[in-house]
Amino acid sequence: MTPARSQVDSNPRAHRSDEDFDRHAEHYDEALAGVLQPFGEDPSHFDACKVGALERWMLGKGAMTPTRILDFGCGVGRLSVLLAQRFSSARVVGVDVSKTSLEVAAARGGNLANLSFSEQVPESVQFDLIIAANVLHHIRPQERRGVLVSLQDCLAPSGQVAIFEHNPWNPLTRFVVSRCGFDEGVELLSLRALTAMARMGGYEVVQRRYLVFFPRVLRFLRRRVEPALSRFPLGAQYMCGMRVNRKTA
Numbered sequence: 001m002t003p004a005r006s007q008v009d010s011n012p013r014a015h016r017s018d019e020d021f022d023r024h025a026e027h028y029d030e031a032l033a034g035v036l037q038p039f040g041e042d043p044s045h046f047d048a049c050k051v052g053a054l055e056r057w058m059l060g061k062g063a064m065t066p067t068r069i070l071d072f073g074c075g076v077g078r079l080s081v082l083l084a085q086r087f088s089s090a091r092v093v094g095v096d097v098s099k100t101s102l103e104v105a106a107a108r109g110g111n112l113a114n115l116s117f118s119e120q121v122p123e124s125v126q127f128d129l130i131i132a133a134n135v136l137h138h139i140r141p142q143e144r145r146g147v148l149v150s151l152q153d154c155l156a157p158s159g160q161v162a163i164f165e166h167n168p169w170n171p172l173t174r175f176v177v178s179r180c181g182f183d184e185g186v187e188l189l190s191l192r193a194l195t196a197m198a199r200m201g202g203y204e205v206v207q208r209r210y211l212v213f214f215p216r217v218l219r220f221l222r223r224r225v226e227p228a229l230s231r232f233p234l235g236a237q238y239m240c241g242m243r244v245n246r247k248t249a
């Protein structure tokens with residue numbers, strides 16, 4: 001039984017509804033806090049690290065300021081809200097197959113004018129930044145590349161995609177995932193595997209970094225030392241940034 005996996009349609013603008021995360025939506029925040037609590041860790045630190053990595057990428061060389069952001073598989077909207085706050089001139093759309101998660105997300109982000117949630121990717125919008133945070137490991141391995149490729153249909157010509165995932169090479173990450181109710185039955189994917197999948201799917205991988213290295217007791221090292229460790233494959237999470245490879249498209 002693989003209850004955490006979704007039934008996906010490879011067209012992200014036309015997903016079927018999915019009940020997997022409906023069961024977890026009301027208690028998603030508590031469940032996450034519960035598995036991290038023994039390590040003295042707070043889930044919001046992971047969200048902040050992801051947004052920090054995106055900001056570094058966006059503000060880096062050849063950077064762009066995103067104006068239309070899709071948070072694909074937004075869940076209960078934890079990251080969507082932060083994105084709407086940090087990229088306040090952008091329109092942020094959170095999309096998920098779980099209706100109940102979207103209801104929780106809408107309640108969380110209801111006061112932000114630049115944020116909306118939907119079951120389907122809006123037809124008319126081409127996004128210049130698409131984020132999928134900890135979504136791919138909830139999609140069956142054989143369907144992942146199709147979903148990744150299909151995101152290109154929603155991407156503006158110069159748009160970029162940022163995939164965040166749990167790093168299976170980090171033993172603590174594997175331990176936490178093994179104890180997390182909504183991760184039951186999932187198969188994690190490494191940055192190396194994702195990079196190969198993205199290239200096969202017609203992307204050029206332009207950013208690879210590991211995130212979240214130090215536990216809370218060593219938090220004084222986080223700001224200065226973590227960015228320098230981003231190539232070291234032991235961070236708890238990773239980000240893979242990509243854009244359509246125009247040479248092969």
Ligand SMILES: C[S@@+](CC[C@H](N)C(=O)[O-])C[C@H]1O[C@@H](n2cnc3c(N)ncnc32)[C@H](O)[C@@H]1O
Nearest residue numbers: 006008021073074075078096097098133135138
């Ligand atoms: C672990 S949660 C992550 C939620 C959010 N991205 C975050 O970082 O807090 C994974 C989410 O992916 C969603 N999901 C799984 N397959 C999906 C698909 N094919 N299309 C859209 N959402 C999907 C699930 O419903 C769930 O809400």
